[in-house]
Amino acid sequence: xxxxxxxxxxxxxxxxxxxxxxxxxxxxxxxxxxxxxxxxxxxxxxxxxxxxxxxxxxxxxxxxxxxxxxxxxxxxxxxxxxxxxxxxxxxxxxxxxxxxxxxxxxxxxxxxxxxxxxxxxxxxxxxxxxxxxxxxxxxxxxxxxxxxxxxxxxxxxxxxxxxxxxxxxxxxxxxxxxxxxxxxxxxxxxxxxxxxxxxxxxxxxxxxxxxxxxxxxxxxxxxxxxxxxxx
Numbered sequence: 694x695x696x697x698x699x700x701x702x703x704x705x706x707x708x709x710x711x712x713x714x715x716x717x718x719x720x721x722x723x724x725x726x727x728x729x730x731x732x733x734x735x736x737x738x739x740x741x742x743x744x745x746x747x748x749x750x751x752x753x754x755x756x757x758x759x760x761x762x763x764x765x766x767x768x769x770x771x772x773x774x775x776x777x778x779x780x781x782x783x784x785x786x787x788x789x790x791x792x793x794x795x796x797x798x799x800x801x802x803x804x805x806x807x808x809x810x811x812x813x814x815x816x817x818x819x820x821x822x823x824x825x826x827x828x829x830x831x832x833x834x835x836x837x838x839x840x841x842x843x844x845x846x847x848x849x850x851x852x853x854x855x856x857x858x859x860x861x862x863x864x865x866x867x868x869x870x871x872x873x874x875x876x877x878x879x880x881x882x883x884x885x886x887x888x889x890x891x892x893x894x895x896x897x898x899x900x901x902x903x904x905x906x907x908x909x910x911x912x913x914x915x916x917x918x919x920x921x922x923x924x
Contacts, residue, residue, distance in 0.1 A: 703728040704768055704821035707759035715761045723762040725919065730755040752776065755825065756811065758920055767916040770825060771811030777833065778805035778872075781888075783841040795897070803874035803891060804841055806901075808832065812855060812865040813916055824859050831858040844871050844901050852905030863910035866917075871899040 694713065700706045707726035714724045732750030735742040752774040760767045783804035788796070812828060832851040841847045852865045874891040 702821040702825075703730050703755060703757040704759065704770055704819075707757050708761075708766065708768070708817060711759050711761035711766070715763070723760070725761075726759045728757050728759075758811075759817075760916055766817040767914075768814045768817050769811050769916060769920065770814065770821070770828075771809070772825075772829065773809040775808040775810075775829075775832075776805070776872075777808060777836050778803065779837060779841075782839075783847075785843055801888065804844065804847070805872040805874060805893075806844060806869040807872065808836075808851075809868040810851075810855075810865060811920065812859075812862045813910075813913060814861050815863045815911060816861055819861055824861065827858045828855045828862070828865075831855050844869060844899070845903070848901055848903055849905060852903065856905060856907060862907075864904055864906040864913070866902070866904045868900065868902045871901065873898055 694709060695706070698706075698709060707728045710726045711724040714721045731754055733747040734750045735744075736746040736748050737743075753776075754773050756771045756773060758769045780803055781801055783802050784800040785796075785802060786798035786800060788794075788798075810828075810832065814824075831854040835850045835854040836847060839847050839850045848867050848869055852867055855865050856862055873894045875894055876886055876888065877890045877892055879886045879890070
């Protein structure tokens with residue numbers, strides 16, 4: 694089917710597969726198709742971009758899951774592995790200081806995360822590439838422009854922006870780990886460190902997950918079943 698119909702977008706291809714099996718065969722009443730799209734960049738040479746050599750692009754992956762139950766079709770699109778960082782414009786303080794609290798309050802920090810987001814559409818006849826670009830660009834703009842008091846606040850701004858950018862989206866679910874970068878203490882070597890040298894810590898860390906849903910969003914039913922981290 695990829696050969697005869699080509700592939701214009703993950704969503705269109707997944708829908709085509711689902712419709713083929715459900716509509717063509719009487720014994721098939723439903724189908725679920727999950728498609729991932731990876732990026733490859735042409736290798737640059739002294740004579741320009743190479744015509745048949747590539748290097749793996751960003752770790753970001755575009756995703757879609759299509760469910761077709763009879764005539765009903767549901768499309769959940771998304772992305773994973775979108776790593777973003779801002780070097781300032783973020784703070785985190787005022788949280789409860791309990792027995793095992795180790796995080797230090799700060800009014801200026803590096804904010805970094807790896808975004809996994811999936812959004813459920815209302816309808817299955819859209820310009821998929823245009824909608825995907827609108828969501829991705831909006832989330833990046835909200836991440837960059839929001840003065841962050843917490844990753845939770847930034848996550849909500851990104852989700853809210855996506856719903857405003859694409860009216861056909863009923864809800865968006867996001868999963869974002871807090872990738873901490875801590876200031877290196879250089880007093881042992883009689884050196885100051887005015888926010889110049891940091892180390893990236895892989896643990897401990899917080900995993901922030903949330904859903905942003907329209908007030909009038911139709912019920913999701915079983916659309917989210919089987920989608921890792923978003924059941």
